[in-house]
Amino acid sequence: MTEASTDNPVPPPPAAQDPAVEPTTSAAPLPEVPERLSELGRETVGNIRSDNPFMVAEDVNVYYGDNHAIQHVSLEIGKKEVIALIGPSGCGKSTFLRCLNRMNDTIETARVTGNITLDGKDIYRKEQDPVALRARVGMVFQKPNPFPKSIYDNVAYGPRIHGLAGDRAELDNIVHTSLDRAGLLKEVKDRMDEPGTSLSGGQQQRLCIARTIAVDPEVILMDEPCSALDPIATARIEDLMDELCEDYAIVIVTHSMQQAARVSKRVAYFHLGLLVEVDETDRIFTNPQHKLTEDYITGRIG
Amino acid sequence: MSECKSTRQKVEAGLPRRLRKEFTFKLVGLLATTVGIVFLGVFFSTLIAKGSSAFKQTFLQLDIELSEDVLAPGGELDLAYADFDGLVRTALRAQLPEVSGRSDRRALYRIVSVGAAYQVRDLIVANPELLGTTQKMWVPASSNVDMLIKGNIDANLDEALRPISDKQIGWVRKLQEAGRLETRFNRALFTNGDSREPELAGIKGAVMGSLYMLLVTLVLSFPIGVAAAIYLEEFAPRNRWSDLIEVNINNLAAVPSIVFGLLGLAVFINWASLPRSAPVVGGLVLTLLTLPVIIIASRAAIKAVPPSIREAALGLGASQMQVVFHHVLPLAMPGMLTGAIIGMSRALGESAPLLMIGMVAFIVDVPARLTDPATALPVQIYLWADSPERAFAERTSAAIIVLLGFLLVMNLTAVILRKRMERRW
Numbered sequence: 001m002t003e004a005s006t007d008n009p010v011p012p013p014p015a016a017q018d019p020a021v022e023p024t025t026s027a028a029p030l031p032e033v034p035e036r037l038s039e040l041g042r043e044t045v046g047n048i049r050s051d052n053p054f055m056v057a058e059d060v061n062v063y064y065g066d067n068h069a070i071q072h073v074s075l076e077i078g079k080k081e082v083i084a085l086i087g088p089s090g091c092g093k094s095t096f097l098r099c100l101n102r103m104n105d106t107i108e109t110a111r112v113t114g115n116i117t118l119d120g121k122d123i124y125r126k127e128q129d130p131v132a133l134r135a136r137v138g139m140v141f142q143k144p145n146p147f148p149k150s151i152y153d154n155v156a157y158g159p160r161i162h163g164l165a166g167d168r169a170e171l172d173n174i175v176h177t178s179l180d181r182a183g184l185l186k187e188v189k190d191r192m193d194e195p196g197t198s199l200s201g202g203q204q205q206r207l208c209i210a211r212t213i214a215v216d217p218e219v220i221l222m223d224e225p226c227s228a229l230d231p232i233a234t235a236r237i238e239d240l241m242d243e244l245c246e247d248y249a250i251v252i253v254t255h256s257m258q259q260a261a262r263v264s265k266r267v268a269y270f271h272l273g274l275l276v277e278v279d280e281t282d283r284i285f286t287n288p289q290h291k292l293t294e295d296y297i298t299g300r301i302g
Numbered sequence: 303m304s305e306c307k308s309t310r311q312k313v314e315a316g317l318p319r320r321l322r323k324e325f326t327f328k329l330v331g332l333l334a335t336t337v338g339i340v341f342l343g344v345f346f347s348t349l350i351a352k353g354s355s356a357f358k359q360t361f362l363q364l365d366i367e368l369s370e371d372v373l374a375p376g377g378e379l380d381l382a383y384a385d386f387d388g389l390v391r392t393a394l395r396a397q398l399p400e401v402s403g404r405s406d407r408r409a410l411y412r413i414v415s416v417g418a419a420y421q422v423r424d425l426i427v428a429n430p431e432l433l434g435t436t437q438k439m440w441v442p443a444s445s446n447v448d449m450l451i452k453g454n455i456d457a458n459l460d461e462a463l464r465p466i467s468d469k470q471i472g473w474v475r476k477l478q479e480a481g482r483l484e485t486r487f488n489r490a491l492f493t494n495g496d497s498r499e500p501e502l503a504g505i506k507g508a509v510m511g512s513l514y515m516l517l518v519t520l521v522l523s524f525p526i527g528v529a530a531a532i533y534l535e536e537f538a539p540r541n542r543w544s545d546l547i548e549v550n551i552n553n554l555a556a557v558p559s560i561v562f563g564l565l566g567l568a569v570f571i572n573w574a575s576l577p578r579s580a581p582v583v584g585g586l587v588l589t590l591l592t593l594p595v596i597i598i599a600s601r602a603a604i605k606a607v608p609p610s611i612r613e614a615a616l617g618l619g620a621s622q623m624q625v626v627f628h629h630v631l632p633l634a635m636p637g638m639l640t641g642a643i644i645g646m647s648r649a650l651g652e653s654a655p656l657l658m659i660g661m662v663a664f665i666v667d668v669p670a671r672l673t674d675p676a677t678a679l680p681v682q683i684y685l686w687a688d689s690p691e692r693a694f695a696e697r698t699s700a701a702i703i704v705l706l707g708f709l710l711v712m713n714l715t716a717v718i719l720r721k722r723m724e725r726r727w
Contacts, residue, residue, distance in 0.1 A: 106616060108540055131621045139617035145610035147629060157628075158618040208614070215618060 045289040046279035050078035050266070054249050055100060055137075055219060060114035062095050062104065069095050073114075073275040075268055077219070082241060082250045084260035084281070087270035088296065093253045096270070097221050100251065101137035102130040118219070135162055138217035142224040144204030146196030146211070151188050154196040154207055155179060158215035174214055182210035183240055202233025209240060213248070220244065222252040226259065238263050257297055261285055269293045349706075353699025359488035359501060360448040361440040362414055362477060364393040366422055370434050379430055386419035390441065397482065398473050406469065413470055415442040417490075417502040440486070445500040445693035447474055451485060454692060465692070491700060495666045496682065500693030503686070505701050507668045511581050511661070511676030512650060512708075514669060518585020519592055519649050524642045526589075527596030531638075534597070535604040536626050555594035562591045563658030571659060578660035579675035587655045592645035599641020603634035636723040643716035647709050653680035679705045 053076040062069045070092035077083055077100075085093035095104070102123065104110040116123050123133050135158075146154050155175045158164075165171035175192075179185040184206045188199070196207050205225060212220055222241075226234040241250055241263045254260050260267050260281065267284040269277045269292070277284065277293040288294040366389050373384045391411050395401065401410045418441035425439070426432060442448075446466040449455045455464050457471055477483045494504030538544045566587035570576045576583050607630045615625045656662065661677050662685065669676035677685070679701060686698040 101617065103613070103616065106612075131619050133619075134617060135619035139613075141610065141613060141617070143610055145608075145614040147611060147614065148633065157615075157620075161618070161620050161624055161628075211614075211618065 044074065044275045045277040045293075046284075048075050048275070048278045050076040050081065052079045052081075053077065054079040054081075054119060056115075056117045057096075057099070058115040058117075060096065060099060060112065060116060062092070062099060063111045063113075064107070065109040068273060070099075070270075070273045070275075073270075075275060075278060077249055077251060078266075079249055080245055080247065081266065082245045082252065082264045083266045083268060084264035085251065085253045085268050085270060086255070086257060086260050086296070087276075089255075090272075091270040092273040093268075093270045094223055096275075097223055097251060097253050100219065100221055101134050101139055103134075103139065105130055135215050136217050137219045137221060138212035138215055139221040139223065140205070140208050140212055140225045143228050144201055144208055146199070146204050146207050148195060148197055150193045151179075151196050151199070151207060152192040155210050155214045158211060162215060164215070178210040178214035179207075181213055181243070182206045183236060184210055200233075202229050202236060205229060205233065205237060206240065209237070209244075213244070217248065219249045219251065222250060224253050224255060227255060234259070257285070269296060271296070349699055349702055352696055353701075353703045355452050355454075356491060356696040356700035357488050358452070358485045359490065360443040360451045360483065360485050362394075362418075362443050362447075363438060363440050363482040363484070364390065364414075364418070365396065365436050366390065366393045366439050367436045368422070368426055368432055368434060373426060373433060379426065379433065381423065381427065384423070386422045387416075389422055390414060390418045397477065397480070401473070409467060409470055410473060413444055413447050413474060415444050415501045416499055417442050440484070442490070442501045443474075443483070445691060446470075448501055449692050450474060451478075451483070452696075454696070491697070495668045496664060496677070496685070497666060498664075500689075500691045500697060503694070503697060505679065505682060505704060507665060508677050508679045508682035508701070509704070510669050511584070512678045512680075514581035514672055514676065515584040515588055515678060516646055516650060518582055518672065519588040520642070520646060522585070522589040523592045523596055523645065527593050527642070527645075528600050528638055530593075531597045531600030531604060532626055532631070535601050536622065536630065551594050551597055555598055558654070559591055559652050560654040560658065562587050563655030565590065566655060567658045577673050577675070579663050579665065579677070580673045581661075581669060581676045581678075582672040583659050584656050584661050584676075584678065585672075587659060588649040588652060591652060591655060592642075592649050595645035595648060596638075596642050599644065600634065600638045603637025603641065604630055606637065607633045636720040639719050639723070640716045643712055643719075647712050650708060650712070651680055651705070653678070653684055656681050679708070 055077040057073060057075045057077075060073045061071055073092075073096055075096075085097060087093050098104045099112055099116060100123075104112055112124060118133070118136065122128070123137075147157060149157070152175055155178050156165075156171055159171060159174050165174055176185060176189075179188060184203060187203060188194075188207075196204065199207060205228075209220075209225075226237050229237065238259065241252070244250060245265075250263075252260075252263065264281050266278065267281050268275055269284065269288075269290070271292050277288060277290045279289070284293065285297060288297060369389065372389060373379060375383075391407075394410060394414055395407070398410060401407055418439075421439065421441050425437065443451075446455065447470075450457065450466055450471065451474070455466060457464075461468050474483065490502055491504045493506055494502055495507030497503040534544065534547065538547075566583060570583045570586050571578055576586075611629050611633065612625055615629050620628065656678055660675075662681050663675060663677065664685070665675050665677050667674070683698055683701045683705065686694045686701060
C-alpha cells in the first residue's frame with residue numbers, strides 16, 4: 001500500500017493539476033498541500049454521527065512506520081447501514097477499513113491509536129482476540145480470492161474453523177443458505193465439488209461474499225469489491241448489497257462515485273489521511289459542504 | 303504527419319539491427335545447449351562403455367566332489383577344518399591334468415576366485431545331504447581371467463607387463479574350448495558387500511549404508527526444515543536477530559561439505575560418543591548439510607503463496623496457525639517436497655563429510671542396523687577408484703551408474719510429486 005506522506009509536504013499530482021484551488025501557488029506546488037490541510041482545520045465537515053451507531057471510531061490515527069497514514073478520523077457506522085468510503089488513491093480509506101477488523105495487525109510496521117468500538121466494546125482492548133473480532137466483522141477483498149478448494153469447502157471454511165455447525169446437515173444448510181443469499185446457488189448447486197477458482201470473476205466475488213456471510217458476521221467490510229469486475233457482475237454485487245444491508249452493516253470502499261451513490265446511505269470522503277466530509281449520500285452528491293469534496297465529486301481531483 | 307513518418311522510418315531502420323541481435327542471441331543459446339548436451343553425452347557414453355561390462359562376470363564350471371574324507375573326516379560335517387579350497391583345487395586339477403609342478407599348480411589355482419571355496423561351503427551348509435556327491439558348479443573365475451575374457455587385458459602384450467602369464471592364458475583358452483568357461487550376469491555386484499577381490503566385490507553394503515543414511519536424513523531434516531521455514535516465514539518477528547539467522551542459513555548452504563564432516567566428528571563421535579562409521583552419524587551429518595537447502599526452498603515456497611489467500615483466511619477469522627496449516631502449507635507443499643528431494647539428492651551424492659566420520663573404512667558386511675559400520679555409494683566409488691586392481695575400474699563405473707540411477711529416480715519423483723500436487727489459484 002502506498003500511502004502518501006502527509007507529514008512532509010509531498011504534493012499529490014491531482015491537487016497540483018487543479019488551478020482553481022490556489023492560483024497563487026500554482027508555480028510552486030510544494031507548499032500547497034499543507035496549506036490546504038490547514039484549511040481543513042482537521043475538522044470533519046458534515047455529520048459523523050449515526051442515528052443507531054454500531055461501530056464507532058474516535059480519533060483514529062494509523063502510522064506505517066513514520067508515515068502518518070490516517071489522522072484523527074472519527075466516524076460512526078450505523079446498524080444495517082451501507083456507508084461508502086470514497087476518495088482519491090492513497091487517501092487512507094482502505095487503511096481505515098482495515099482498522100475495523102484489525103487486518104492492520106498483520107502489517108508489522110502499522111500502529112493504530114485512538115478508539116474503535118464495536119457494539120460499545122473497544123476492539124483494540126487487550127482481551128479482544130482479533131480472530132473473534134474477524135468472525136464478527138467480515139471482509140471482502142478487491143480481487144476475488146477464493147481458496148483453491150471446492151466451492152463447498154470455500155463457503156464451509158469459516159463455519160468449520162469457528163465450529164458453527166454441529167453436523168454435516170447443518171453445515172450443508174449454512175453453505176446452501178449463504179450461497180443462496182449471495183445469489184450464487186442456482187449457478188453452482190450442481191458443481192459444489194468443482195474448485196472455486198473455476199468460476200468467473202463475478203461468480204468468484206459472490207463466492208467470497210457467500211464465504212463471508214457464512215460466518216454470519218455483524219459488519220461486512222468491502223474493499224473495492226467490484227473494481228475487478230465487469231458492469232454486469234458489478235450490478236449483481238450491488239443488488240446483493242441492497243439485500244444484505246437488511247441484516248448487516250456494510251462498509252464499502254469504492255472508487256466509483258456512481259456506485260457509492262447507488263448503494264450507500266451515507267458517504268465519507270477521505271483526503272490525504274483526513275476524513276474531510278461525512279453526510280447522507282444525497283447531500284454529499286448534491287450539496288457538498290467542503291470544497292475538496294466538491295472538487296472530488298465533480299471530477300477535479302482524482 | 304511528417305513526424306509520424308519519421309518515427310516509422312526510425313523504427314524500420316532499427317529493425318534489422320534488432321533482428322540480428324535476436325538471431326545472435328538465439329544462436330549463442332543454441333550453441334551453449336549443444337555443448338552441454340555433447341558433454342553429457344560423452345560422459346554417459348564413456349561411463350556406460352566402461353561400466354556395463356561389470357554387470358557381467360566370467361565363471362568356470364567345475365565338477366566338485368564333495369568328498370566325505372575332506373568335509374566330514376569324523377563322520378560329522380566339520381566346517382571349521384574342512385578344506386574347501388582343496389576341493390576346488392582338486393576339481394581344477396581334474397580339468398587340466400597336464401599341469402604339474404609346484405609353481406605351475408599354484409599359477410593354475412590363481413585362475414579361480416577365492417570365492418569358489420565360499421560357494422562350495424554355502425552349498426554344503428544349505429544342503430548337507432549332498433555330502434559324498436559330485437556337483438557341477440559354476441564358480442567365479444579370478445578377476446584377471448575375467449579381464450582377459452572381457453578384453454581388458456591385452457594377451458599380445460609382453461608377458462612381464464600383464465598380470466596373467468602365457469601359461470595361465472593357455473589354460474583359460476583350453477577351458478573355454480571345453481565349454482567350461484562362460485560370462486554370466488554378475489549377481490555378486492548387487493548381493494555382496496565390499497571385497498578385496500574385485501570379482502567378489504559388490505555394492506550392496508554401500509547401497510544399504512546410503513539408504514540408512516538417507517532415511518535418517520529425511521526423517522530429521524524434512525520436518526525440522528519445514529518447521530523452521532514456517533516459523534521464520536510466518537511467526538518470527540522481523541528484527542536484527544531474524545536477519546542474522548537468515549544470513550547464517552544462507553551461508554550454511556554454501557559451507558563446504560567437509561566442514562560438516564568435521565563438525566560431525568567433533569560433536570557426534572567425540573562428544574556424543576556415537577559409533578564411528580555408522581549410518582546414523584552419517585545421517586546426522588547429512589541432516590546438517592541438507593537443512594539449509596530445505597529451509598531455503600521451503601521459505602521460497604511459502605513466500606510464493608499469494609498474500610490474497612492469507613488475507614482471505616485471516617478475514618474469515620482464521621488464526622495464524624490455521625492460515626498456515628489450512629492454506630499456506632498445502633499450497634507450498636510441492637515446492638517444499640521438491641526442495642527436500644533436491645536436498646536428499648545432494649546428500650546421496652556427498653562423500654567428503656563421510657570421510658571425516660570414518661565411513662571410508664573397508665567394510666565387508668552389509669549393515670543391518672543404523673549403528674553397524676557402513677560405507678556409502680559415493681565413498682565406495684572413491685574406494686574402488688583408488689584400488690590398483692584392473693577389475694575395480696569397471697566396477698567403479700558400474701557403481702557410478704547405479705548412483706546416477708538412484709539420483710534420476712529421486713529427481714523424477716520430485717518432478718512427478720510437483721506435477722501431481724500443484725494447485726492453481
